[in-house]
Amino acid sequence: MIVACRWAREMCAWLLAGFASVALAGNLLRNPGFEEALEPVWQKRTPEDAARKLYRVGEGGRSGAGAVLENVVPAYTRLRQGHDRSISVEAGSLVELAAWIRSELDTNAVTTLQLYCMDTEDGILSQPTSRPIFGACDWTQVRLRTQIPDRTTYVMVYLQTRNGAGRVMFDDVALTVKRAPVPRVPPPRIALFTDLSATNVVIQRARVLFEEGLILNTKDPAAALSNAAGALVLYQGNLPPALVPELNRFAQAGGRVFMDMRAFARSRGVEARMAEVGGVAAGLSWQARMAAGLRVVKEGDATAGFRLGQIMPRAGWPDGKLAVLPSESSAWPGIEVLAVAPGGEPGLVRQPVGKGAITACDLLSLREPYCRHVDAYYAFTPVSGALGNPVRFGEYYEKRLSYEGVVEEMRRLAQAYPNVIRLEEEGEASDGNRIWSLNLGKPDAPLYFLYAAAHGAEWEPGYGLITFARRLAEGRLRDVVDLERVRIKILPLLNPYGYEKMRRHNARGVDLNRQGDFEWERFSGRDSNKDGVYGPNDFDWKGTAPFSEPEARVYRKIVSDPALFCLLDFHGNSGANDNKLAFHAFSAHPDNELKAWELQRITNERLRGRHLLRQNDETFASCYLLERVYSDSPRPTLQNTGARGRFGLLIELTAIYPESYGTLLQTDVTCEMCRALFLAYPPPQQ
Template sequence: MMNSGVDVNSCLRRRNTMDRSSLSILLLSDTPGLPKIDLDLLYPERVTYMNFALEPHDVETLSQYTHVITCVQNGENLAALDYGAVREYARSGGQVISCLLEYATDRGWQFSKTHVRDRLEPAMRIEVECDITRGFEVGDTIGWFGSVSSAPDPLYNNQMLQRQILTPIEDEHTTVLGRSTVNEGAVMIEERVGGGRILALDILSPGRVWYNSHGSENKWLFPGNFIGGSIRYGKHYPQRLSYDDFVHAMRALAEKHYGLRLVNEGPCSDGRDMYTLRFGEENRPTVYFGAAVHGWEWENCYGLLRLAELLGNGADIGMDPSELHWVIMPVQNPWGLENFTRQNATGVDLNRNFDHGREEYPMPQDVPVPWDYNYKGTRPASARETQIIQGLVERYRPVGLVDFHTAHFVLMPARGCDEELVATVHADIKQRLRDRFLCQAPYNGAYQQVNMDRIADPTDAPYVICYAADRGCKVPILIEMSGNRDDTHGTAVVTDVVCEISLSVASHCADASEE
C-alpha cells in the first residue's frame, strides 16, 4: 500500500474528531455558481464567497479562514487570482482545495480538458490510501466526469469530459492521489506546503451529485474527507455481487477474522441457504441487523458486510463490541437480491408476511395474487425467509433490531418500542451524520445532506420490526435510505451511513442493557 508520507493515523484522528461547527471556508471564485450552492448545503452558514477578480485576497484576508477553496470558472480571469497568496496561506498552516487549472498554472504543468464524446465513461483510479482517500483502496476506479450539457449523466451521457494535469512531478511534497483512466493524467493531487496542504482536484467536470449519477457520485467526498473527515467507517465496494458471491465474501470475512462466525440459518424459498455473521457471546444482549428483505433494495447489504468486517478486525467503533451478541444478516431475501425483485421466489413481499397484524393489514388489489406489490402470502410467516428471521428473533429476543431499506430518508419505529430510547438513538444518528455527505433525495428530490432527520410515528404492520417489538425489543426500527441506483454498487457513503446507524443503535442498546 502506498502512502503520501503523511502520518495517516494522526490525520484520521484529527479529521474524525473535528468539530465541523468551527469551520470557516472561503470560496475564491469568479462566480459563485454550483460550488457555492453545494458547499452551503454541506456546511451551512460557514462558507463565504469572494470574487477574486474584484476583491483583494491577500494572506491576511485568507488567514481568517480555516479552509480556502479556489475555483476559476472563466479562464479569462485566471491572472486575477493571486495564487502566490494562496500558497503562502498554505505554507503558514492553511488548508487549500483548488481546481486543476489554477493549480497546474501555478506549478507550470500541462492542464488538459479532455472530451471523450460517448466512447467511454471517464473514471479516476485511486493511487494512494490516505486520509483524503479514506474509504477507498489503491486500484479502486470510480466514475469521474461531466457532460457538455451539464445534464445528469445517466439521462444525457454523451459528450462527456474530464479535466487532468498531464505532467505532474511527484516528489517528497507532492503526491498524485488519483489518475485518469482516459490518459493517466492526474485528477487529484496532494501537496504539503510548509505547515499546510493543498488538495488539487477536478471539481468542475462532474455535475451535481444527482440521484443516480455515475460521474459525480463521489464529487464532494474527497473534499469532505479533507475538510472534515467525512468517511469514518465506509468502504467502496466496486462490484455488485451475486448472492453466491456475497456468501463467499461473508465466508472469507469469517475465515480471516477471529471471533467472526458464519452461521447457516437454513434454506430460503429458492432452496439456497441463508446466512448470518455473528460476533460476541450468545449470552450477551443481542442486536440484529438485516437488509434486502426487499431484494431490489440491495445497497445496504454492503454496509452490513462492512459492519461485520469492522467488528472482526477490531476497529475503533467507539464501544466495546464484546458487550453484545451481534447477529448480522446482510441478505434477508436471496432470490430477490439475485433477480432484482421486491418479492421472494414465490412472489411474497416478506415485510408483509410477519406474524403481527397481518390479517388487518390492507392489501388493496382487485385479486390479490403472488408478485403483487404488497402480497402478504397465504398465512402469517408462510415464507421460509420469514420463518428463519422470526426464529432468530424468538431465540435471541434482540434488544435492538434494524431493518435497512431504500426509498427515502426516514426512521420508522415499531409501536411498542421504548420511545425514549428510540428518541435518544435518533438524536445520536442525526448528530453522527451532520455535515458529512451531500446527495439528492430519491425520485428527483431536493439536494440535501445525507441525514436521518425524519422520524415516522410508531407503526403497526406485519413488519419484522413489529414482530420484534412484540417480543420485547426496545429499539425495533426500519431505516429507509437513498438507494435503488444502477451501476454504483456499494458506495462508500452508503456503507458509512449503515455502519453509523448500526453502531448508534448498538452503543445505546449496550448502555440500556447495563442499567
C-alpha cells in the same frame, strides 16, 4: 470504560437540553379538560351529520367534563385544535401529546391521537399518530411523542376515531414540550475564493454541502483564513496574486485547502490539460460508465473508501474529459499523486504543506451529483474529504455480486478474522438458497440483530452491513462497540430470491415485511396488480398466515432469542421522499422513540457536510442525512414482531440501483447508522 466515556460525551448535549426542558413543561392546549364549550377552541373537523355527533358533556369525564365523538354508523370522526395557527412549537423540540380515553365503540373501531406539523403554506411536514385503541376500553391514557421537524410554523392536535359505531370520550388532553431543541454543532468555517458568480451551480451546491459555514471572501484572503477550518478555491481564470502565498501560510499552520485543478495548476505556473477518462453517454452499460474516471494509486482522505487500483467514477460532462496536470508534474517535489487518468496524468493530487495540505482535482467540469449520474455521483467526495469530513467507513464495490458472490464475500471475511467473526447458516429461503449471517461478540451478551433486504431489490444496505462487520473486525469501532459486552448478528440479505431477481417479493410472491404476527389479521393490503384479488405478487401481499414463508420463519427463530435487545432493519428506495427516514417500531419499549431521535442526532452530526446527492423527488442536490423519524404503524412488519417490548427501528436509505456505483456512499451511511445505534441504544448494565 472507553465505550462508556465516548457514549457520555456524545450524550452530553442531549442531557443538558433535557435538563433545560423542565421550564417548558406547561400544557400548550386551551380548554384541555373541556370545562368550557368546545368551540371555537376545539373545531369539529368532521361536521355533525347523520353519521356522527361531536359534543361536550358536563360530567362523566375522567375529571369532570369531557368531549364525546359518537358514530351512529361506522365513520371517521375528528375533533381538532390549532387550526387557527395558535399552537407554535420550536422546530427540534420533543413533544408529548397525551389524552385519557374511554370507549364504548364496537370492535371495529380504531381510536387515536394525531399531531399535524405544518409549514408556512399550510403544507403537512409530518403527521405522527399514537398507538391505537381498538374497540372498547375503560379510562386509558394514550401518549404520542414526536420531534417537531424543521420548517414547522404551527401544529394541530387531533382526537379521532374511525371504522366503528358507538361513543368514545376524551378528557385531560395535554400537549407539552419534553425536551428543548438540541443545539446543532455549527458547521466548520470554509473560506470560498472564486471568480464564479453566486448563481453558478457549483457554488450553489457547495453552499448546500457546507451550509452557513461557507463564507465568500476574495478581497482579503488573510482575514478570511484567520478563523477558517478550510479553504475552497474555484477559479476559471487567473488567481489573485496575493491568494497563493496566503493559502500556503494557511496550510503551513494546519489548514486544509481544496482547489479545482485549473487553479492548482496555475498556482504552480502551468496550465491544466483536458484528458479523456471514458464514456458518459446514457446508452453505455452501467459498467462502462463506472469505468470512466480516475484510477486510485494512493490512499488519502480524498480517496477514502476506494482501494488501490479501483476506478473512482468521475468524468466531465458531456465529453468525458477531466482537467489534469501534465504528466511531468508527478516528479514535482512534494506532490503526492492520489489518482491518475487512463493516460497516467495526475488527476487527483495532494501537496503537504507544513501541518496542512492542499488537495486538487477537477470539480468544475462535472455535472450534477444525481443518483443516476455515475460520472458525477462522487463529485464533491474528494472536496469534503480534503476539507475534513472524509468517508469514514464506506467501501466501494466494483460490481453488484451474485447471491453466491455475496455469501463468498461473507465467507472470506469470516476466514480473514476467525477469532472475531463466525459465519452461520440460518436456514433455507423460498428459492432453495441458504440464508447466512455474520456473528460477532460474546455469546451470552445482549443481542443486536442487524439485517437488510427483506425486500430483495433494496440490496445496498446489505453490502453496508458486511462493511460494518469488516470495520468491527478491523477494530475501527472499538471506541463505540465493546464486543465483550454485546453479541451482534448481521444478516445482509434476508431475501436471496428477491436480491437475485431485483424484486421486492420472495419466490412465492410474498412481501416478507408483512409476514410478522403483529396485527397480521387486521392488515389488508391492496390489489396492486389489478387482477381482482389481493394475493401473490401484489405490492404488500402478506401471505396466507404469519410466518408462512421460510425466510420469515428464519427471522422468527432469530428474534425468539430471549437475549435479543435491539434490532435494526434496513430498507431502501431511490426517491428522496421515501428514504433518508426511519420508523421506530410501533410495538417497542416506550423509550424506543427517544433513542431513535438520539440515533438521528448522532448520525447527522457525523454526516453533515460529507455526501452531496440529488435523488428522484428532489429539485436540487442535498446533503445526505437522516432527515425524518416517524413511528411505524400497527401493521405486521418484521420489526413490529421482533422489537415487541424491546428496541428497534427501520431505516430507509437510497437504494435499488441497477449497479454498484453508489456503494461508497451507501455503505458509509449504513455504517454510520449502525455506529449510532450502539451509542443511542447502549447495552444494559450486566
